[in-house]
Amino acid sequence: MTSERNRWSIVADVLTGLLALIWLLPLIFTILMSLRPSNVPITVGNIFIGCGPFEELDVLCRFTLDNYYEAWLVAPWLQHLLTSVLVVIGVLGVQMITMTLAGYAFAKLRFRGRGLLLGFILLQLMIPTGVLLVQNLTLVRELGVFDTRWALMMPYWGTAFGVLLIRQTFRGVPTDLEEAARIDGANTLQILARVYVPLSLPTYVAFALVSISARWNEFLWPFIATRTAEVRPLTVALNQLYQTTEVGAQYGELMAGTLLVIAPLVVLFLLFQRRFIESFASSGIK
Amino acid sequence: MSEHLPEKTRNWSVLTPYLLVAPTVILVFLFTVYPSFQTIYQSLFQPGLSRSDPPIFVGLQNYVDLFDSTHFLGSRLMLIFRNTLVFAGATVAISLPIALVMALLVNRRVRGLALWRFSFFYPTVLPLIGAASIWAFLYADTVGLINTVLRSLGLPSVNWTGDPNVVLLSVTVVNIWKQTGFYMIFYLAGLQSIPRDIYEAAALDGAGYFQQLFRLTLPLLRRTTLFLLIVSFTYAFQTVEHLQVLNQGNPADRGNLLLYFVFQLIGSRRNLGYVNAITVILVGLLLIFTISNFLIFERGGDDDQ
Numbered sequence: 261m262t263s264e265r266n267r268w269s270i271v272a273d274v275l276t277g278l279l280a281l282i283w284l285l286p287l288i289f290t291i292l293m294s295l296r297p298s299n300v301p302i303t304v305g306n307i308f309i310g311c312g313p314f315e316e317l318d319v320l321c322r323f324t325l326d327n328y329y330e331a332w333l334v335a336p337w338l339q340h341l342l343t344s345v346l347v348v349i350g351v352l353g354v355q356m357i358t359m360t361l362a363g364y365a366f367a368k369l370r371f372r373g374r375g376l377l378l379g380f381i382l383l384q385l386m387i388p389t390g391v392l393l394v395q396n397l398t399l400v401r402e403l404g405v406f407d408t409r410w411a412l413m414m415p416y417w418g419t420a421f422g423v424l425l426i427r428q429t430f431r432g433v434p435t436d437l438e439e440a441a442r443i444d445g446a447n448t449l450q451i452l453a454r455v456y457v458p459l460s461l462p463t464y465v466a467f468a469l470v471s472i473s474a475r476w477n478e479f480l481w482p483f484i485a486t487r488t489a490e491v492r493p494l495t496v497a498l499n500q501l502y503q504t505t506e507v508g509a510q511y512g513e514l515m516a517g518t519l520l521v522i523a524p525l526v527v528l529f530l531l532f533q534r535r536f537i538e539s540f541a542s543s544g545i546k
Numbered sequence: 547m548s549e550h551l552p553e554k555t556r557n558w559s560v561l562t563p564y565l566l567v568a569p570t571v572i573l574v575f576l577f578t579v580y581p582s583f584q585t586i587y588q589s590l591f592q593p594g595l596s597r598s599d600p601p602i603f604v605g606l607q608n609y610v611d612l613f614d615s616t617h618f619l620g621s622r623l624m625l626i627f628r629n630t631l632v633f634a635g636a637t638v639a640i641s642l643p644i645a646l647v648m649a650l651l652v653n654r655r656v657r658g659l660a661l662w663r664f665s666f667f668y669p670t671v672l673p674l675i676g677a678a679s680i681w682a683f684l685y686a687d688t689v690g691l692i693n694t695v696l697r698s699l700g701l702p703s704v705n706w707t708g709d710p711n712v713v714l715l716s717v718t719v720v721n722i723w724k725q726t727g728f729y730m731i732f733y734l735a736g737l738q739s740i741p742r743d744i745y746e747a748a749a750l751d752g753a754g755y756f757q758q759l760f761r762l763t764l765p766l767l768r769r770t771t772l773f774l775l776i777v778s779f780t781y782a783f784q785t786v787e788h789l790q791v792l793n794q795g796n797p798a799d800r801g802n803l804l805l806y807f808v809f810q811l812i813g814s815r816r817n818l819g820y821v822n823a824i825t826v827i828l829v830g831l832l833l834i835f836t837i838s839n840f841l842i843f844e845r846g847g848d849d850d851q
Contacts, residue, residue, distance in 0.1 A: 399581060
């Protein structure tokens, strides 16, 4: 019985390792390619590292950071990075405010039309903003924010997902705490800032991780809503790099550029693995 | 004056909830509801001959054209629509079983849990365009990893993003690689919510691992599976950004998808009516899925009237 159990657990271990390897291989390969000297061709006996078959041990001397340097020169990365960071912060900051206000009203206040207004907001979950490309493009043009960072932020300021999430959390906050604060003369905004928000920090963190990765990773909308290089985020810059370099010839440079773009999120994920997974889970079922 | 004060305060507190929800309601109206109605309305028009001419009302003609296989866009749409269904169906059919296996593997007492979790989940946090640029190189014709491995095994190399019979598969594989870890976490949550003593009872009855898996675990995960079926199918309609780097819908639309098609047509004023009509069709499809999701999972689960 036990030996059979052990056998299955070994099979499961091997399967785990194999699946993980398959899933990791693209990343490993990308890292190796980005470090490979561009004058060392990929051949059958020499796939992974830029060394001849008998020089495998001599790996470090063949690795180079030249590709990163070359990729760095191709685009104004710092500008794109600034845009990506500003958009992420500009979206998240406003979302936090709008969702806190609405989430409190829907969680704790009774008012006419509450169900109707909540249903109205939920329309956003049914019709994803990312699909309404054409009309949102017309809209940002009419609002005069086409080709600015505002165009990348404004469509996401209101968030049905955020409202639902924070409403759920606020419901668990005892109303006694609120009443105590009210007796002390605090108004609604002060109560939110002093009672509700501090007690709901984990929910805000969960929401933030989902929001940050969604905005950081977005491509189609930033691509059509902007034209000037300096207001275009990293994803659009990566596409530019892709379209202007030759896949066959400058692969090292491309892979270096790709890693520059994905590194911040991968590092963030490495640091906050558990929280990331929990918050992505909350983005599905409530 | 002093008599007015309480009245004023009361009015104010009546208004408070509306003021609190106003920002979100206005933003949702502006960027979701209004554009949706505009999309429907403008799908009934063709642009004027020149930029200064007013649009011409054509009724449902744009839709008729789009479903007409002899029309220049209609013929493309048919193919792209079919591609999208295959892409979504294949993503669901392949990634959900793998996601379940991953969840079962990670849900054991294993060493190196953090590493396995990272391996399976990290593609989820990558931008799709970044994932595509990684895979574009794996797929590359002569220098790519996959073809180099094939050649070293003495097999012929494959034009992964250029062969009309292969391109849809290549595009789907990237999506599967990217999404499976995301779906895994829902199975993981489902597994962890199953009480352990159920298994202990089954083990006492002499049920082996696979019997437990098929008789207990899978039935208990039915809700999760149903949820993931709908969610992953809807997601697949929206995850198209990798096409920009991999194949731009080529060759000859054999590797094209609905939302990417919209994206491609946006620049041309001549096709504006059609682009709106295609968006209506796309949103309509998504609505069917999300509404069925709401009906299945939210009904009775919410205490709002």
